[in-house]
Amino acid sequence: MNKFKAATAELPKTQTTFGNKLKRFLKRNWGGWAIMLPSLVLFAFFIWVPLFENISYSFYEIKRFERQSFVGFDNYARVFRDPAFGKAVLNTFLYAVWSIAIGFLLPLFLGLLLSETVHFKGFFRLGMYIPNIISGIAVVLMWTNILDGSNGSMINGFLSIFGAGPVTVLSDSKWVIPVIVLVMTWRGAGGTVLIYLSALQTVDSTLYEVAKLDGAGVLRRIWNVTLPSIRPTIKLLFLLQIISVFQVFYEPMVMTAGGPDNASISLMYLCYKYTFIDRDPGAGAAVGVMLALIIGALSVVYFALNRRVKQ
Numbered sequence: 148m149n150k151f152k153a154a155t156a157e158l159p160k161t162q163t164t165f166g167n168k169l170k171r172f173l174k175r176n177w178g179g180w181a182i183m184l185p186s187l188v189l190f191a192f193f194i195w196v197p198l199f200e201n202i203s204y205s206f207y208e209i210k211r212f213e214r215q216s217f218v219g220f221d222n223y224a225r226v227f228r229d230p231a232f233g234k235a236v237l238n239t240f241l242y243a244v245w246s247i248a249i250g251f252l253l254p255l256f257l258g259l260l261l262s263e264t265v266h267f268k269g270f271f272r273l274g275m276y277i278p279n280i281i282s283g284i285a286v287v288l289m290w291t292n293i294l295d296g297s298n299g300s301m302i303n304g305f306l307s308i309f310g311a312g313p314v315t316v317l318s319d320s321k322w323v324i325p326v327i328v329l330v331m332t333w334r335g336a337g338g339t340v341l342i343y344l345s346a347l348q349t350v351d352s353t354l355y356e357v358a359k360l361d362g363a364g365v366l367r368r369i370w371n372v373t374l375p376s377i378r379p380t381i382k383l384l385f386l387l388q389i390i391s392v393f394q395v396f397y398e399p400m401v402m403t404a405g406g407p408d409n410a411s412i413s414l415m416y417l418c419y420k421y422t423f424i425d426r427d428p429g430a431g432a433a434v435g436v437m438l439a440l441i442i443g444a445l446s447v448v449y450f451a452l453n454r455r456v457k458q
Contacts, residue, residue, distance in 0.1 A: 198439075204432035212428055222429040223437075226421075232434070234409045235417040239393055241324050242413060246392040249325070250332040251385060257336065258343030259369060272344070275337035283334060287401045290330045291317070294402075317403055320410035327398050327411060339384060346380040347373065386449055393442050414438045 205222050207214040226232050261271055278286065293301045296315035303313045316322040350373060358368045374381070396415035399405055405412035405420070412420075414434060422431030 201432045201435050204428055205436050207429060209428040209432070218429070222433040226430050226433050226437075231409055231412060231417060231420075235412045235414045235434075238324065238410070238412055239395070239414045242328060242392050242395050243389055245325050245328040246331070246388060247385075249328050250336070250392070251388045253332055254336045254339035254384075255343060255381065258340045258347065259373065261340065262344060262347045263365075272341065275340050277337065278334045279338045281334070284397060284401065286334045287330065287398055290333075291402045294326065318407050320407055323403055323407070323411045327395075327402060328392075330402070331392075331395070331398055342380065342384065343377065346377040350376040382453065386446065389445060389449070390442055393438065393445075414441075 208216050208218050294317050296318050316326045354372045358372050394415050395413045399411040400416050403411045418431045418434040421427045
C-alpha cells in the first residue's frame with residue numbers, strides 16, 4: 148500500500164516534468180515549427196485526407212463518387228476475382244525487376260562514367276538532364292510514334308530503307324514492359340545521374356591516392372572506394388526507384404493502353420480503369436489500398452534487411 152502511494156505521488160511530478168520539457172522544446176524550436184507548419188498543413192490536406200478517403204471508399208458502394216451503402220470487403224473480393232488484377236500484380240513486379248536492371252543500374256554507370264570525364268563535362272550533364280525538363284506525356288507520345296508497329300512509324304520508315312522488317316515491340320507481350328522501362332529510364336535517368344555526381348564529389352580524394360599506391364586499377368578503385376563511399380545514396384535511390392516504379396501509370400496507358408492482352412497493365416492503371424472507365428470507384432479504391440500495402444510492406448522489408456546488414 149505504501150509503495151502504491153509513493154508511485155501515485157510521483158505521477159504528478161512526472162507529468163509536470165514532461166509538460167515542462169514539451170514547453171521548452173516548443174519554445175526553443177518555435178521558429179522551425181512556424182516554417183514547417185504551412186508544408187505540414189498542405190501535406191495533410193493533399194496526402195493524408197485523400198488517403199483516408201480512399202480507404203473509406205474501398206468499403207462502400209460508390210455511385211457518382213458518393214457513398215451509398217457499406218459493403219465491407221465486397222470490393223476487395225470482386226477485385227481478387229478479376230483475372231486482370233493478378234495480371235496487373237505480376238506486371239507491376241516485372242516493371243520493378245526491369246527497372247532495377249535498367250533504370251537503377253544505368254544511371255549509376257553513367258554517373259561513374261561522367262565522374263571520370265575530363266572534357267565537356269558540363270555539356271554531357273546538360274545533355275543527360277534535358278529529358279527531365281520535357282513533359283512526361285510528350286516523351287511518351289514521342290517514343291510511341293517512334294516505336295509504333297505501323298509502317299508510318301519513324302523506326303519502321305528508317306528500317307524500310309534497308310529492306311528490314313517492321314519493329315512491333317509495343318505489340319509484343321515479351322518486349323512491351325522492357326521497352327516501357329527503357330522509355331522511363333531515358334526520361335528520368337538524367338536527374339538521378341546528377342544526384343550520383345553530387346555524391347561522388349564528396350568522396351575523399353586521399354582514398355583514391357592510397358588505392359593507386361596499392362596498385363589498384365580503375366575497376367578496383369570503383370569497387371573498393373567509390374561504391375562504399377556513396378552507399379547511402381545508392382540505398383536511398385534504390386528505395387525511391389522501387390516506390391516510383393510501383394506507381395507506373397501513364398506510360399502503359401498512353402503507349403499500349405495496357406495491352407496487348409493486359410501484358411503491360413499496371414496496378415495504377417488498373418485503379419484508373421476501374422474508377423474512370425468501368426465507373427466502379429469502390430473497386431478502384433480497393434486496388435489503391437492494396438497497392439499502398441504492397442509498397443509499405445516492401446519498404447518495411449527493405450529497412451529490416453538494411454538494419455540486419457548493418458548489424
